[in-house]
Structures are given as structure tokens and as C-alpha cells.
Amino acid sequence: ADYVFIGHSHFDHIAGAEIIAANTGAKVIGSNETARVLIESGIPNDQLLRAQGGEHFRLSDDVTVRVYPSLHSCIWSTASSIPKEVVLGDYGLTEDQRWSSPRVRPQPSSDDPQEVREMA
Incomplete structure (x- = not known):
């Protein structure tokens, strides 16, 4: 995986993201709370992209995600x-x-x- 998108930090949405991120090096896009939880799970800060709404993340030449x-x-x-x-x-x-x-x-x-x- 290159990216993991977390809609919000409830356990039913965030559970397993730390395993995917740790095993693949994928960047995780989520809220500040998502970043806090994943840092506590051992995911390095440079793997986390924080979003609050309104951001555009260009993932490739063909893919842009608007939050x-x-x-x-x-x-x-x-x-x-x-x-x-x-x-x-x-x-x-x-x-x-x-x-x-x-x-x-x-x-x-x-x-x-x-x-x-x-x-x-």
C-alpha cells in the first residue's frame, strides 16, 4: 500500500492502519487524532499526513484527493x-x-x- 485513508479515529475505522503502515511504509492521511493514535502505536511522524478538511493531496500525476x-x-x-x-x-x-x-x-x-x- 502507498496510502491509507482514515475517515475518523473510531476504532472501527482506524484498527489495523498501524499494521498496514508499519508493514508497507504507506503514508497515512487522517486527522490530528488519527496521527496521535498512530504515533502511540509506533508509526513515525513522517509517515503521517494530517488533514482537517479542504486539503488536496496529489498522490500521483493522475490522482488527487480532496479532503x-x-x-x-x-x-x-x-x-x-x-x-x-x-x-x-x-x-x-x-x-x-x-x-x-x-x-x-x-x-x-x-x-x-x-x-x-x-x-x-
């Missing part, structure tokens, strides 16, 4: 039918993010079924 602030209220994750586009879950879009790009797939940030239908 959105996590609202931690996503109900599901989706894979888009648009080539080269993938949406990973555990975030909800704010109104300004919702229409920022035709490639952004809205995900609900509410458990209210009516609001979910309106975003779809």
Missing part, C-alpha cells in the same frame, strides 16, 4: 458510474460542497428520509 470535513453522519457509501470517480463514505455534504463539482455525488447528512430523498 472534506467529516460530519460523521453518512448512512452509506457509493461508487459512481462516472469513470475515475469514487465516493467514500462517512461524510455528509454541506450545501456549498453539494454543487461544487458535477463529479461530487451528494450523500445524506441527515437520517430524515425526506431530506435523503431531496438530496438524491
